[in-house]
Amino acid sequence: MTDRPSDRLPVAVDAMGGDDAPASIVEGARIAVEQFGVPVVLVGRPDELGDTGTIPVIAASEVVAMDAEPAASVRKLKDSSVVRGAEAVRDGVASSFLSAGNTGAAMAASLLRMGRIKGVSRPAIAVPFPVLGSTDTTLLDCGANADCQPEWLLQFAKMGTVYTRTRSGIEMPRVGVMTIGEEAGKGNALVKATCELFEQTDWAAECGATFVGNVEGRDLMTGVADVIVCDGFTGNIILKSLEGGIGGALEAIKAALRSTPEMAATADIVDPVLTPLFDALDPDQRGSAMLLGTRGVSMIAHGSSTSSAIANAIRTADEMVEAGIVANVRAAFAAD
Amino acid sequence: MTDRPSDRLPVAVDAMGGDDAPASIVEGARIAVEQFGVPVVLVGRPDELGDTGTIPVIAASEVVAMDAEPAASVRKLKDSSVVRGAEAVRDGVASSFLSAGNTGAAMAASLLRMGRIKGVSRPAIAVPFPVLGSTDTTLLDCGANADCQPEWLLQFAKMGTVYTRTRSGIEMPRVGVMTIGEEAGKGNALVKATCELFEQTDWAAECGATFVGNVEGRDLMTGVADVIVCDGFTGNIILKSLEGGIGGALEAIKAALRSTPEMAATADIVDPVLTPLFDALDPDQRGSAMLLGTRGVSMIAHGSSTSSAIANAIRTADEMVEAGIVANVRAAFAAD
Numbered sequence: 001m002t003d004r005p006s007d008r009l010p011v012a013v014d015a016m017g018g019d020d021a022p023a024s025i026v027e028g029a030r031i032a033v034e035q036f037g038v039p040v041v042l043v044g045r046p047d048e049l050g051d052t053g054t055i056p057v058i059a060a061s062e063v064v065a066m067d068a069e070p071a072a073s074v075r076k077l078k079d080s081s082v083v084r085g086a087e088a089v090r091d092g093v094a095s096s097f098l099s100a101g102n103t104g105a106a107m108a109a110s111l112l113r114m115g116r117i118k119g120v121s122r123p124a125i126a127v128p129f130p131v132l133g134s135t136d137t138t139l140l141d142c143g144a145n146a147d148c149q150p151e152w153l154l155q156f157a158k159m160g161t162v163y164t165r166t167r168s169g170i171e172m173p174r175v176g177v178m179t180i181g182e183e184a185g186k187g188n189a190l191v192k193a194t195c196e197l198f199e200q201t202d203w204a205a206e207c208g209a210t211f212v213g214n215v216e217g218r219d220l221m222t223g224v225a226d227v228i229v230c231d232g233f234t235g236n237i238i239l240k241s242l243e244g245g246i247g248g249a250l251e252a253i254k255a256a257l258r259s260t261p262e263m264a265a266t267a268d269i270v271d272p273v274l275t276p277l278f279d280a281l282d283p284d285q286r287g288s289a290m291l292l293g294t295r296g297v298s299m300i301a302h303g304s305s306t307s308s309a310i311a312n313a314i315r316t317a318d319e320m321v322e323a324g325i326v327a328n329v330r331a332a333f334a335a336d
Numbered sequence: 337m338t339d340r341p342s343d344r345l346p347v348a349v350d351a352m353g354g355d356d357a358p359a360s361i362v363e364g365a366r367i368a369v370e371q372f373g374v375p376v377v378l379v380g381r382p383d384e385l386g387d388t389g390t391i392p393v394i395a396a397s398e399v400v401a402m403d404a405e406p407a408a409s410v411r412k413l414k415d416s417s418v419v420r421g422a423e424a425v426r427d428g429v430a431s432s433f434l435s436a437g438n439t440g441a442a443m444a445a446s447l448l449r450m451g452r453i454k455g456v457s458r459p460a461i462a463v464p465f466p467v468l469g470s471t472d473t474t475l476l477d478c479g480a481n482a483d484c485q486p487e488w489l490l491q492f493a494k495m496g497t498v499y500t501r502t503r504s505g506i507e508m509p510r511v512g513v514m515t516i517g518e519e520a521g522k523g524n525a526l527v528k529a530t531c532e533l534f535e536q537t538d539w540a541a542e543c544g545a546t547f548v549g550n551v552e553g554r555d556l557m558t559g560v561a562d563v564i565v566c567d568g569f570t571g572n573i574i575l576k577s578l579e580g581g582i583g584g585a586l587e588a589i590k591a592a593l594r595s596t597p598e599m600a601a602t603a604d605i606v607d608p609v610l611t612p613l614f615d616a617l618d619p620d621q622r623g624s625a626m627l628l629g630t631r632g633v634s635m636i637a638h639g640s641s642t643s644s645a646i647a648n649a650i651r652t653a654d655e656m657v658e659a660g661i662v663a664n665v666r667a668a669f670a671a672d
Binding site for chain 2: 245
């Protein structure tokens with residue numbers, strides 16, 4: 001339990017989105033309420049949620065399917081859980097919104113219902129990647145904008161700086177640009193134009209960042225930067241490649257550790273050391289991507305999130321609200 | 337030892353390129369000759385190579401530094417090991433060229449000295465990714481062309497098809513396009529234009545491929561496609577991200593397995609099962625990227641390649657020559 005005031009607004013949680021929804025979502029909400037003391041309101045079809053205990057429900061009769069076309073779904077399904085959840089934030093009924101459902105729909109609903117922060121051209125998805133023995137490195141955009149302009153990457157750099165300072169307390173985050181060679185001038189046309197733009201402005205000094213220049217894919221999980229910017233096509237492919245690659249590697253190793261009776265017999269010694277490491281390494285299990293640039297906190301969890309991943313994401317949403325992330329981003333763009 | 341004729345041409349190996357060059361390169365060449373029966377000629381500064389035993393040396397007095405600007409270096413350093421190595425293939429003195437040095441310089445030297453296959457607009461780097469329990473999935477382009485046109489991706493698909501058939505014996509390789517959503521129409525502007533182009537032509541039937549459409553980053557190491565095409569910016573970032581992410585994860589796990597006396601005591605049981613798995617999973621250790629589209633076999637090894645990785649890359653170069661990869665690519669483009 002936390003010391004925070006008990007009258008604070010609840011996190012609105014899309015009960016209908018996710019591979020094991022609504023069961024895993026309702027269970028995650030219960031954990032967040034009981035173990036973390038975070039108030040929650042579930043959004044979905046009341047008669048499908050089972051026993052939600054003391055957790056209130058905002059009724060929403062429609063569901064956006066995981067593979068539905070996002071923008072059209074949000075336009076059409078006005079009584080869907082993603083639309084109602086985003087509206088709860090807009091209307092001051094909830095502090096923030098979390099969905100493990102259709103990512104595009106959650107993004108579109110958040111953007112349309114909460115609105116954009118003034119000065120932000122395009123919201124971006126920020127995803128923290130684990131760095132062993134250090135704070136996370138945040139990559140953005142991880143999929144909101146497939147094709148980007150240099151000006152947007154500059155805005156991502158600013159939003160990422162504010163996010164990292166707010167989330168991790170790093171006063172002067174180190175910001176890099178993802179590209180394919182460490183030397184200046186290496187990259188595709190977008191990166192080259194972005195680096196030129198970065199040099200023409202005082203953005204880093206203005207928002208309290210240290211610009212570290214070009215970084216490569218291998219730098220993502222080694223802690224050379226706190227924030228790395230890229231277009232949403234590149235970011236999403238990095239995210240999915242690492243989820244698949246590291247997730248697959250860990251699963252194969254876990255299976256091998258049980259593959260013979262002799263291996264299984266080592267479990268008492270091996271598991272206590274390896275399990276926390278596996279958890280720390282698996283980007284798939286961390287699942288607290290955040291949409292930055294909207295006038296309300298919108299968190300995006302992985303479709304395969306377990307109830308404990310959902311509970312952690314709810315806690316993160318609550319923490320980001322308490323830390324004033326929206327006001328902080330707004331302040332960074334106020335001068336623009 | 338193989339049954340191949342002993343009069344076949346040697347693989348020209350850049351002795352000066354690589355983090356531990358020339359020592360690890362010379363040692364790798366020795367392994368390739370003695371254990372795999374592959375003839376090798378080393379290229380570099382004779383007085384820096386130490387004892388090369390029976391392995392002949394092509395003298396080259398200059399070295400392109402790992403971080404030098406590729407095109408300018410190749411233009412200027414005409415007696416460098418990468419230029420002389422590529423020339424050995426052009427001149428019929430060597431069957432193929434392998435370098436673990438400056439990738440851009442090895443590429444530029446191969447392209448300039450060997451020339452392009454007619455019909456190929458841009459050579460591309462093909463990298464096989466491990467799929468546990470199955471054949472590799474080949475990703476291209478992994479870095480030769482940062483900005484691409486749809487027509488080039490179509491050519492990459494054809495070259496990847498020929499490469500996979502030649503290397504793995506798969507008659508009808510499954511070819512996908514790397515993007516950020518499985519549904520048709522998902523992706524950035526390049527992917528959308530590429531998919532339209534793919535639908536307008538009979539390329540798959542003509543070159544004996546099965547087009548499987550869009551694939552995502554998480555599909556790279558799960559075997560849903562044999563060949564995946566993307567622009568070189570995206571491909572290089574995927575490659576480096578997975579090298580860093582999986583490599584880092586494996587290192588951390590290896591360290592944990594030795595972190596306490598109790599853990600170390602399990603080594604006799606755990607190592608025989610996990611070590612082969614670690615080797616199979618680590619993209620960093622496989623290191624046999626191939627430049628496709630040049631009129632000669634050009635292989636690119638990782639800068640950090642061990643001598644055994646170099647030996648494997650030499651064997652792969654020899655196998656690709658024997659399998660007729662250049663003639664096969666040429667035939668696929670002959671109709672264009």
